Amino acid sequence: MRFILIFLVLAFSLQAKTELYFINKKGEKLKRIGYPGKTTVLKIDKSIKNPKVFFNKKEYPVIKIKNHLLSLIAVNYKTPLGDYKVLIKGDNFKKTLFFRIKDAHYKKERLKVDPKKVHLSKRDLKRVKKEYLEAMKIYSAFTPKKLWRGDFISPIKSKITSSFGNARIFNSSLKSYHSGTDFRAKMNTKIKASNSGKVVLAKNRFFAGNSIIIDHGLGIYTCYYHLNRFKVRKNQYVKKGEIIALSGKSGRVTAPHLHFSIRINGVQVDPLQAIKTLNSL
Numbered sequence: 001m002r003f004i005l006i007f008l009v010l011a012f013s014l015q016a017k018t019e020l021y022f023i024n025k026k027g028e029k030l031k032r033i034g035y036p037g038k039t040t041v042l043k044i045d046k047s048i049k050n051p052k053v054f055f056n057k058k059e060y061p062v063i064k065i066k067n068h069l070l071s072l073i074a075v076n077y078k079t080p081l082g083d084y085k086v087l088i089k090g091d092n093f094k095k096t097l098f099f100r101i102k103d104a105h106y107k108k109e110r111l112k113v114d115p116k117k118v119h120l121s122k123r124d125l126k127r128v129k130k131e132y133l134e135a136m137k138i139y140s141a142f143t144p145k146k147l148w149r150g151d152f153i154s155p156i157k158s159k160i161t162s163s164f165g166n167a168r169i170f171n172s173s174l175k176s177y178h179s180g181t182d183f184r185a186k187m188n189t190k191i192k193a194s195n196s197g198k199v200v201l202a203k204n205r206f207f208a209g210n211s212i213i214i215d216h217g218l219g220i221y222t223c224y225y226h227l228n229r230f231k232v233r234k235n236q237y238v239k240k241g242e243i244i245a246l247s248g249k250s251g252r253v254t255a256p257h258l259h260f261s262i263r264i265n266g267v268q269v270d271p272l273q274a275i276k277t278l279n280s281l
């Protein structure tokens with residue numbers, strides 16, 4: 001009897017521990033480590049009713065992908081390194097996970113661009129501010145429906161010329177970081193939609209030039225910049241692999257290329273790492 005009781009207590013306590021863990025891109029458990037500008041997946045046990053996830057004073061949506069209940073913890077590039085807490089709350093459930101953010105060791109690069117795109121005129125500053133607010137409004141909208149299907153694909157098959165996260169110095173003065181991945185692309189190279197979704201922006205912008213943003217639903221957006229010609233319009237639904245534009249050199253660039261980026265829950269993260277992570281689920 002005593003043995004059974006111990007067994008029961010043990011079984012119960014094992015269950016009570018729940019199945020909360022971080023999974024890395026290989027699907028391995030218990031890697032509670034993140035990096036600035038990278039996405040970490042938090043898997044949530046289905047037994048938790050109405051789960052809510054909080055990290056760095058922000059709520060991260062809990063979404064369902066391939067029968068998993070999870071939250072995509074997209075860490076802002078500028079997040080200071082150190083130990084953080086992730087809070088998971090549900091009906092009669094509360095758990096805090098420790099989340100260590102480590103150095104991603106991004107590279108540095110120097111670029112020379114049109115001085116007018118570094119030292120902005122009053123008019124350009126006004127335009128940039130307006131475009132920034134417009135973009136933030138788009139990214140803060142959460143489409144509860146999953147519009148994408150299967151794996152995300154690369155928008156172009158080409159050499160990467162600059163990776164996400166590179167610390168950048170423009171014309172030896174302006175300091176910034178690279179917010180996406182650059183692919184080599186001659187003028188008018190066909191650009192594909194990384195996955196299915198809805199075009200929520202297709203217009204010319206000061207830095208990004210001719211830009212397309214696709215909403216894939218569940219807080220995921222992909223962006224395609226410095227384009228030459230649009231092949232789709234705002235509010236149009238596109239399918240994965242569909243040609244959405246021809247590449248170009250519009251906006252703040254040194255040469256023709258495609259700048260590809262992703263936003264997850266409003267946070268700009270490494271698009272290739274995010275795609276790998278999503279595709280591995």
Ligand SMILES: [Zn+2]
Nearest residue numbers: 180181182259
């Ligand atoms: Zn770029």
